[in-house]
Amino acid sequence: MKRNEFIRRLRAGLKGMTPADVEEIVADYEAHFEAAAEDGRSEEEVSDALGNPSRMARELRLEAGIKSWESERTPSSAWSVILAFLGLATIDILVLLPIVLPVLGVFFGLMVATVSVFIAGGFVLVAGPFSGFPGGALVAVLAGLGLMAAAVAAGALLGIVGTWLVNAAKWFGRLHYRLIEPAIRGETRGDVA
Template identity: 30%
Template sequence: MMKDEFLKILRSHLRKLPEKDRQEILSDYEEHFQHGFHNERTEGEIARSLGNPKKLARELMADYHLERAQENQSIVSLFRAAFIFLGLGFFNLVVIGPMIAVIALIFSLYVSSFVLSLTPLFVVGSLLTVNSLMEFLFNLFTGLIATGLGILLGLGTIRFSRAYVKWFVRYLKSNLNIIKGGDKHE
């Protein structure tokens, strides 16, 4: 494979990256070829030493999405990075099920927190129809307790989801290092 063909394949598989990032990567590989020419290597030798451009592009895309997931720490960026990693290794298929389950759990905790936090709206309606002072106080304090639990659950869920995203990004990084054949502790 020649230099132009290698760069063309790499460019086509990196088309989903922003233009600036794609150009930076391509110029880096252009430099690899220039360095190889200075060491009197042929285009074919350099291209072979760099590896398969399709596989290289998948790894670069995974790196990019992993960095985005680490910067944004959102569930959406985590999903993007995880699905890119599915293409890199078959054993990641085992992880996707539990990942989706934990994300569903986080979503349900957010919904529960939101609903519990809205109980004062429901309590106000019930306070208008009570028959006794005891029933009034019971409804009032039950609503306040539910609101407090909703707020606490929401705060706990935020902390849990942030910790989960950080853990999963670390998992994806170590996974990428294994796929690349590098040291897990880089």
Template identity: 30%
Template sequence: MVQNKFLSQLKDQLKELPEADRQDILYDYEEHFRLGLEEGKTEEEIAASLGQPKAIAKEVKAEFRVKEAKSKPSFESVVKAVLSTVSLGFFNLIFILGPFFAVVGVLLSIYAVSIGLLLSPIAVLFGWEQLGGSANWLMGLFSIVALLSAGVLLGVASIVLTRWFVRVLIKYLQFNVNIIKGR
């Protein structure tokens, strides 16, 4: 009865995962029980040595989300990986969530400055028209080119920084999950 209850609880906790992955995980834990019973252990001893199904499911989901974010890095998959890793403990709340939001805030501000620089030539043109259009046309043209160039360069830099941040974040999340799993 203990084995069935354990596997049932684990299956319920893993319902977010794809069916094939969930079946593989459940098969692994069925094997743990089978091997333990062959060694003469009771179902209660085996279940106690494996831990709580809820804790196991959190670790498995975190590992799955990190692998998913690594294979298909998108905003949604990275956020899911961060949140599932944060759920593993208070330590992660401090050392993952805080820095994650700080870096995301910095990246968003860099994107905003880039967009501002790309849109600012409109203000230069509008100001130029207010001055009659003839005064310092060369200075206006230089300002437009400089603002557009700075906006494009900062935009490209922010894209490169974002990609780098996602790669580093995924590696850190993998490291964190491995530490929690004892690897």
């Protein structure tokens, strides 16, 4: 594959990343081609040595997502790690999908339940004293506060579990890459010194 085709496919795979990051990555690979040309190597040799640009782009997107997650643990950075991981693990998607989807479904269901309990606690806190709550107004206030506190505690626990899930996806993505990297580069056990 020629240099222009390699760079075009790399850019296409990096869509969604910031333009500055894309330009920095592309500049690095352009430098590989320039250095190789100075050494007398052909563009085809360099592109063969570098590997599949689409695959490299998925790996680079995963690494960028992981760096984003490690520097700023936000829902958007978690989502970028998960999407990059799924993009990298397209080979394993048939195996992972039956595991990942139920876990995400249960997690989402628990988050919805937690929000619902919090809202119900607020309703009991506000409306309970005026609606003839069993045990009186004080019991209604305390019950409402208890429900809201339980929901906040459950939300905190779900936040911790969510962080663990994202870290597990990050770990698996890096492990996945380490295991298949020799195959991508064309190495076998006999070739590695």
